[in-house]
Amino acid sequence: MNIFEKILARASERKEVSPGEIVEANIDMAMIHDLTGPLTVDSFRKIGAEKVWDPKKIVVIFDHLVPPSTISAATLQKGLREFVREQAIQSFYDIGQGGVCHQVFHEKGYARPGELIVGADSHTCTYGALGALATGIGSTEMAAVFATGRMWFKVPKVMKIHASGRFKKNVTSKDLILRIIGDIGEGGAIYKGMEFTGPTFTNMSIDGRLTVCNMVVEAGAKAGIVPPDNKTLTYVRARTKKPFKPLKSDEGEAYEEQLEYDVSRLVAQVACPSSVDNVKPASELSNVKVDQVFIGSCTNGRIEDLRLAASILKGKDLHRDVRMIVSPSSQQVYSQCLKEGLFQIFMEAGAIVTNATCGPCLGGHMGLLAAGEVAISTSNRNFIGRMGSPQSYVYLSNPATAAASGIAGHITDPNDLRRR
């Protein structure tokens, strides 16, 4: 069996499962946030359940509209706090205590190898970077999980992505996942699992792996997994005392599809409006002027990302027609940035730094776009209207490309900027 099958077999108390089979599985961990949580609670009440199945397995994180940008957001958050108290949920990260859910969840040790995790957010697939099978679900589905601790799954077919080679300077795991989505298309992995193997992933940092797994949903995948190794175990054991059992695909396992990448030749990639598979080399887009740069989100708001952006911005000024918003993905990342002096670099370049929030990425608050405006963003979606007006345009890139484009005033390969 492959790792997806092994996790689903374990969670559904079966010896074996195979692709296409429907299984009823026990959920190890469940997560909601401030925008999908209220509807979950609403459905939970309608179900008529009184107590959640296990308060220790539920994590609640406020991140989408924090601090609340409207009275209605404030009211929803108030209601969710009441639910957390009523159900005695201990793993609750209110404003100021956590940050973006897909950073906080694993930072606090809730993402463990071999576990089955569901979150009421599509980017829950991020935790596959730590060897878990993690996937996004809707609010009512989550309410049923809260009530029963169980959910049905169709065992997915698995696509294997094997990568070798070392990245060039200023080229990152973001460029690799953008290239993969560009190659297989927006629905290229629909209903499937994606397993990432090979020396490139072995050498990749946890931050880098999180970026890759974060974006598998953009190809339609159910989940993506980087097989757990020593790096994974060190990361997770530093964050939780809870025991876990890492699982791996059997040697010689046959895959329906296998893709090979050599990243040593990869250059900075950009996903152009308005789909994530519209991917081109950054160097071909120098005619695209930029109004706003967003560096942050559950894709690229981690410490390595902000270090990379700062390395480009150090001692430079943003183009006078560009505004830049930097959002560290958690309080912990924020604190680390302060220690390393990264904020000073951003401020001196002319950027503003916000608290940890999803805000700009989903066009929620703190930096929406007007009609006709163009953003380059390190986030994961560039759909029509994603970051504001339906007539605005979003380009997705790695943090170095985004920062370099902010300096140039137009999209640029970060390595071209240096040559000037």
Next chain:
Amino acid sequence: MIITARAVKFGNNINTDVILPGKYLELIDPNELGKHALEGLDPTFPQRAREGVIIVGGKNFGCGSSREQAPIALKAAGVKCLLAESFARIFYRNSINIGLPALECSGISNKTNESDSISVNLKDGIVENHTKGITLKTSPMPEFIMTLLNEGGLIPHTRALIGKK
């Protein structure tokens, strides 16, 4: 369960951000959500859907976020059933869970024009285009999903499961 209505057509990769833009996620009332259904692509959609329509989409319909508000908005706007070449998985589950039937039907995009009269037999997996006189056969809904839909969605189903009436 047989559903008959006029078709409203959309292309490939219709994502949840255009079905329901993020700025409306703080709305809870389905009717309020329904007023903004598909606003990102066609602000007149709620008006067109009012009398009940069947959406005919291309590949990967509903891709993107897990927001259940997307199918809720469609249902509230008047969508009776979703047909597509394929669905994004979270959106598919969400639709079924809220009692909005979603059926994969290969070839439906090319064989349907805007406003064609369509009937869908979910149980047998038969889609008829009355305007064109064409019948398409697809996989019937799996039995347990049919049960979920007949019960009115996941809420009534789970109510029964935990012994609430």
